[in-house]
Amino acid sequence: MLKHRLLSKIFSTWIDEYQEDARFGLKGKIIIDEESEFQKITLIESKRYGKALLLNNCWMTAEHQEKQYHECLVHPALSSAEKIYKILIIGGGDGGTARECLKYREVQQIDLIEIDRRVVELSQKHLPEIGGNAWKDERLNLQIANGINWVAQSQDNSYDVVIIDGADPEGPSEGLFNKAFFEDCRRILKDGGIFSTQSESAEAFHAIHIDMVKIIREVFDYASPLYGNVPIYPSGWWSWTFASMKKPRYLKPIPNRVNEILQSCEIWSPRWQSGAFNSIPAFLERALNQ
Amino acid sequence: MLKHRLLSKIFSTWIDEYQEDARFGLKGKIIIDEESEFQKITLIESKRYGKALLLNNCWMTAEHQEKQYHECLVHPALSSAEKIYKILIIGGGDGGTARECLKYREVQQIDLIEIDRRVVELSQKHLPEIGGNAWKDERLNLQIANGINWVAQSQDNSYDVVIIDGADPEGPSEGLFNKAFFEDCRRILKDGGIFSTQSESAEAFHAIHIDMVKIIREVFDYASPLYGNVPIYPSGWWSWTFASMKKPRYLKPIPNRVNEILQSCEIWSPRWQSGAFNSIPAFLERALNQ
Incomplete structure (x- = not known):
C-alpha cells in the first residue's frame, strides 16, 4: 500500500484501504508507519479528516471522523443499562469509547483492556482529542492485556456494561467474534446490564455480520443490530449490536441520562437511535430471521 | 482519472471518484469512455458490483449496487401518495427509477424526461437489468428533453408524483437544485401528491444538503429528509427528501400498496422507511432547525 515511504512523509500521497476490489482512500502525509508486536x-495527516489511524492497512479512526463510530457504540448501552457504575471496554486503545462513557457522572470505573501498548501510546501522542480527558480521568483503569483472557478471568456478574471495540476479525481481534467469547461476556455482565459490540458492515462483510448477530442472539435473550455510517470504513455503512437478558433494555434510554449527554453528542439522540435500530433493509431482516 | 485508456479496456485498473481529498474506487475494465453532448x-465492468456507470467521473449506478438508491427515491413517495396514476421522472436515464414505479398496478403513465440520449442508449445496451421491463412497458413515455423546461411548461395539478433523479448540482443537473424549480414542481403536483428528490450526502455535500432541505421546506408545507446508504457515492451516506402539502403524507405508506411491492424490495419496507426518516444525526437536526 505505502510505496515511496520516505517521500510520502514529505509530500501528500493517497493512502487506501482495499477490500474486495473496492478501495477508499484519503490524501495525506504519513506520520508513523511501524510494526508493533x-x-x-x-498514522497519517489527512486533509479531509485530520490525523487518521490505520491498523494492518485498515482505517480505524480519524480526528474529525470518529464520533460516528464512538457515539454509536457507547450511548445505546450507557443511556439505558440499569446501572452504569462499572464498565468494561475491550480494545478501544484510541480512547474515544472511554471518552464517551465518561460523560456519565454515574460511571465509577472503566476497565479499558487494550492488547497493543503502541496503539495507546501513539493515540495519546498524535490523536489526543479522541481520548480527550479520558486519559487523565481517575475513573479510567487502563490495562495493557489480552481482552479475551481478561473476560475469561473476570468474575460472574461483575460489570454493568461490556463494550467490544475491536478491529475486523483477523489478527489480535479474531477471538472477539466467537460464541465462547460472547458467553463469557454474558457471564460477567450483571443483571440489567447491556452488551455492546461493533458488528462490521452488513454489506462489505455480510456473512460475518449475519453470523455475529445470530450467535449473539443464541447467547443473550435479546440482541438487535443498529445501522449507521462511518465513511472511512468499507462500504461506509456500519453496524453495532446490543444485547441484554430478560428484555431488550437497550431500546429505552433513561431520560435523566439522555439529558446529561444530549447536548454534547454530534450523532446520537433518542430519535436517531430509534431510527438506526429500525433502518434495517428488507434483505437483512429476511437474512436474520432465517 | 483514466490514464492508459487503451490498456484499461484490456486489463483491470482502478477507476476512482475523487471528492475533497477522499476517493472511492472500483477495480474494473473500461467498456465505454465518451463525451456526449x-x-x-x-461505463466499466467492475468485479465488485458488475457493470457501473460514471457521469463526469462521478459514480452514478452499478448493476449490483443500485437498489439502495432507486428503492429509496421511489417507494416513500409511491407507497403513500393519494393517487399514483401519473408520474413524472426528471433524469433517471438508467431506467431504475421507472422500473420501481412500474411495480404498482395503479400507475397509468410515467413521463421520463432525460436530457442525454446517450445515457439512455448506453444504459439500455449495457445495463439492461437496471431498466428491466420498464423500457418495453406501454405506460412509459420516454422523452429526450430538458427536464427544467418540461416542468416549467407542464400544466398546474398535472402529476400525482414528481421525482427528481438527477446528478450532483453541476453540468446538466445544476438547475434541479433551486427554488424556482421546486416551485414549479409544487405547481404541477396534484392535491395529495408527493415530491421526491435525491438530496446529496449530508456529510460530503453538507451545505448543499442543508440548503436543499430548507428551500424545499419553504416551498412545500412539509418536507423531510430520509437517510440511507449508497456505498459507491461520496461518504457512502446519502439522502432523499420528500415533500407534500397539508400533511406529511409520505410518512404513511398505504397498506394495499405495501403488500403489492414488499416482496420485491431489497431495501425498502415500512419499518426501514420509518427508521430512515428518524435516523437523522443530532448535528443535522440542529442545522436544519436553525
Missing part, C-alpha cells in the same frame, strides 16, 4: 500501525 | 460518460 501485534500489527502494522500507520 | 452534455457530459463525459464512462
